[in-house]
Amino acid sequence: MIGSLAAFFTTFSFLPQAIKVIKTKDTSGISLGMYSMFVLGVFLWLVYGLQTGDLPIICANATTFIFASIILTTKIVVEVKSAKEEPAEERSPM
């Protein structure tokens, strides 16, 4: 019982963060290092679950992988966009 509750909270906790970054595009405070490591770790848990045939581990980590990848991708997209915009402003003579 406690294990399922724990799995529910840690898995779905990433949903509000995914919604927030999609809505606000405010990713400056979010650590690229964290989500790179975390997405890799969750992916490894998924591989582990598939290897051992452990359905709860597969389901929990597949769900978390989706949410965490959305956050990581949004962070990278926003960073790349703001990096592109900066030099353009400096170059323009106006």
Place this chain on the structure above:
Amino acid sequence: MIGSLAAFFTTFSFLPQAIKVIKTKDTSGISLGMYSMFVLGVFLWLVYGLQTGDLPIICANATTFIFASIILTTKIVVEVKSAKEEPAEERSPM
């Protein structure tokens, strides 16, 4: 092997985020909902690990609990501070 690697990455991924929020105090993009749910979930994993006597689960989640609690506390402290500062500016006649 893959399980230990997965545990390492998901556990220590929160360290760079904890360092970043302590250094920058930039928590606007961080979801309070996420870290409230996540800290609760990690705490439940800790209880689960203690109940089952599963040392890896206890160690991984105790470590993650510390990092995630630092992030959650910093987020709350920064929010409370900025909430206090806002009305003060509005009230002051200058």
